[in-house]
Amino acid sequence: MAYRGRFAPTPSGPLHFGSVVAALGSWLDARAHHGEWHLRIDDLDPPRIMAGAADEILVELERLGLTWDGPLVFQSERSADYADALVRLRKSAHVYRCDCSRKQIATAGLIGIDGPRYPGTCRDRSEVPATGSAWRLDVRGARVRFDDLLQGATGQDLDTAGGDFVLQRADQVYGYHLACVIDDAHSRFTHVVRGADLLDSTPRQIWLQRLLDLPTPAYLHLPVAIDARGEKLSKQTLATPVRDTRSVELLGQALTFLGHPPPAELIVGTGNDLLVWAIARWQRERIPLARARPATPGPAL
Numbered sequence: 001m002a003y004r005g006r007f008a009p010t011p012s013g014p015l016h017f018g019s020v021v022a023a024l025g026s027w028l029d030a031r032a033h034h035g036e037w038h039l040r041i042d043d044l045d046p047p048r049i050m051a052g053a054a055d056e057i058l059v060e061l062e063r064l065g066l067t068w069d070g071p072l073v074f075q076s077e078r079s080a081d082y083a084d085a086l087v088r089l090r091k092s093a094h095v096y097r098c099d100c101s102r103k104q105i106a107t108a109g110l111i112g113i114d115g116p117r118y119p120g121t122c123r124d125r126s127e128v129p130a131t132g133s134a135w136r137l138d139v140r141g142a143r144v145r146f147d148d149l150l151q152g153a154t155g156q157d158l159d160t161a162g163g164d165f166v167l168q169r170a171d172q173v174y175g176y177h178l179a180c181v182i183d184d185a186h187s188r189f190t191h192v193v194r195g196a197d198l199l200d201s202t203p204r205q206i207w208l209q210r211l212l213d214l215p216t217p218a219y220l221h222l223p224v225a226i227d228a229r230g231e232k233l234s235k236q237t238l239a240t241p242v243r244d245t246r247s248v249e250l251l252g253q254a255l256t257f258l259g260h261p262p263p264a265e266l267i268v269g270t271g272n273d274l275l276v277w278a279i280a281r282w283q284r285e286r287i288p289l290a291r292a293r294p295a296t297p298g299p300a301l
Contacts, residue, residue, distance in 0.1 A: 003035025005191045010042045011053035018225040025222045026193035032282035039068040044075040082174040098122040098136045099129035118163035136164040144203035149220035156203035185214040196221040247271040259286040
């Protein structure tokens with residue numbers, strides 16, 4: 001099957017250096033393997049969406065020369081497919097209603113990879129919570145192992161790592177893992193290249209793929225850029241937008257971060273020349289494994 005990859009930003013703010021690294025890494029891996037690179041806007045969660053951010057992301061990607069194939073996809077327009085998948089899971093008895101609050105979950109005192117771990121309070125309740133509750137996936141006994149194209153062998157016991165996770169919130173918003181799995185399968189993506197901050201999410205998504213009889217793409221998790229405090233660069237930590245950085249300089253910084261430092265003469269040229277150079281020299285084994293600070297700290301990072 002031909003290579004089909006993607007970049008799926010959340011429009012909660014403009015692109016920062018960390019998101020440029022993820023976009024460029026996924027774009028280069030697709031282009032270096034003569035594949036397609038698609039763009040999906042993960043605008044599933046209304047409270048997180050910033051007005052105008054999606055348009056700004058598109059403009060920035062075009063400025064950098066990271067062109068995409070096929071039509072643009074918005075998760076906010078795909079709820080029907082998520083609903084169908086949830087119905088299938090409910091019929092398989094892997095799903096149950098839960099009305100536990102975050103405070104109740106935290107009070108249980110169980111800690112997982114993302115913080116408080118759900119203790120399974122509503123799994124076997126004789127009284128089913130009201131309709132205004134979330135749907136959770138029962139992951140007792142679920143163990144997943146996969147080989148990441150960069151990080152190597154990765155395994156997880158889903159119950160002890162995070163516990164039963166939400167497929168649809170009480171406010172009817174579908175969970176990230178369910179939406180991501182359905183959309184990746186719908187678009188027939190063969191490869192998912194994204195930041196290593198999502199490495200622990202991948203076993204949950206693979207488990208959903210198995211339950212729904214969907215194909216599992218190859219995964220490659222790139223190093224994550226961190227700031228001076230050791231925190232991941234993100235919109236939540238107010239990472240500086242890159243809109244005012246020259247495209248060729250920004251691409252050069254991102255390539256260096258990804259283990260592919262370009263020659264100095266290309267940094268004074270055009271972004272297109274730099275991308276042509278990068279496609280020809282892209283090698284997964286040169287990408288560093290660990291999180292790292294941006295290659296060239298400064299106001300644009």
